[in-house]
Amino acid sequence: MASRALAHCVRSIARASARLNEGNALTRSARASLVSTHRAISLMSCSQGTRWTELMRISGPSVQLCRHYGDLPPLTLESIHDRVMYVLKLYDKINPEKLQKASHFMKDLGLDSLDQVEIIMAMEDEFGFEIPDAEAEKLMTPAEIVQYIADKKDVYE
Amino acid sequence: MSRSDVLSLYRRVLRIARSWQSQSALPQDTDTERKYIVQEARTLFRQNLKITDPESVKRYIEECDARIEIGLHYRNPYPKPSYLPPMGLATQKGRKLRAQERLRKQAKPLYLQSHDET
Numbered sequence: 001m002a003s004r005a006l007a008h009c010v011r012s013i014a015r016a017s018a019r020l021n022e023g024n025a026l027t028r029s030a031r032a033s034l035v036s037t038h039r040a041i042s043l044m045s046c047s048q049g050t051r052w053t054e055l056m057r058i059s060g061p062s063v064q065l066c067r068h069y070g071d072l073p074p075l076t077l078e079s080i081h082d083r084v085m086y087v088l089k090l091y092d093k094i095n096p097e098k099l100q101k102a103s104h105f106m107k108d109l110g111l112d113s114l115d116q117v118e119i120i121m122a123m124e125d126e127f128g129f130e131i132p133d134a135e136a137e138k139l140m141t142p143a144e145i146v147q148y149i150a151d152k153k154d155v156y157e
Numbered sequence: 158m159s160r161s162d163v164l165s166l167y168r169r170v171l172r173i174a175r176s177w178q179s180q181s182a183l184p185q186d187t188d189t190e191r192k193y194i195v196q197e198a199r200t201l202f203r204q205n206l207k208i209t210d211p212e213s214v215k216r217y218i219e220e221c222d223a224r225i226e227i228g229l230h231y232r233n234p235y236p237k238p239s240y241l242p243p244m245g246l247a248t249q250k251g252r253k254l255r256a257q258e259r260l261r262k263q264a265k266p267l268y269l270q271s272h273d274e275t
Contacts, residue, residue: 112206113160113164114164114167114199114202114203114206117164117167117168117171118171121168121171121172121175125175133161133164133165133168136168137161137164
């Protein structure tokens with residue numbers, strides 16, 4: 001008795017929302033949640049088969065559960081490389097013309113170990129994760145930095 | 158006591174500067190103090206770059222440690238000022254000047270070693 005009343009209410013809501021055209025994810029998700037709830041009820045009142053087919057038809061092609069999470073866009077090797085180069089160009093002790101992908105900080109660009117520490121700190125700030133000391137001492141070219149960040153962030157090659 | 162120790166000390170100072178909050182909690186004070194910490198670390202580390210004998214290196218490392226600890230404890234990155242030693246003001250004549258200089262050098266605290274007061 002209560003199930004029949006509930007089924008009636010659900011059916012009317014679903015019919016009203018079916019008149020709206022697709023496009024809004026909210027109604028789609030609402031319909032999807034409705035579909036999941038009244039799928040259970042349809043088992044109970046399968047005697048009214050004719051009326052349920054309408055709902056099944058609606059729900060058939062367009063059951064898409066949409067959930068939106070907040071996250072940064074996924075990193076690619078290109079984007080990591082661009083960002084690393086951008087940060088390095090902003091550093092005032094580096095000559096932007098001489099900067100290549102494989103230019104060594106100490107040998108080619110004439111920087112110091114203190115400068116290298118500062119550069120790695122700037123990279124940490126840029127990408128938002130910490131680089132431990134032991135690893136940070138070994139990163140001497142931009143290519144190595146890109147490789148390390150790609151390793152840490154699981155970016156496909 | 159080695160190169161990597163000094164570098165990790167530098168990194169530690171920079172990391173402290175990244176997350177520093179001033180005691181007054183005003184944003185412009187926090188900003189000023191962060192910039193001060195970075196700038197001070199840079200100048201002092203560069204100034205003492207060429208020193209090679211192990212005693213001085215050890216003393217400068219201890220100085221850096223002392224300044225970090227004092228700064229974190231008092232929430233104040235500026236060096237703590239200290240008094241002149243007693244009988245520390247003399248004239249420009251020879252003997253007393255030398256005694257004064259010796260006395261001042263002895264009385265200078267550890268965390269002010271890199272600073273050069275007249």
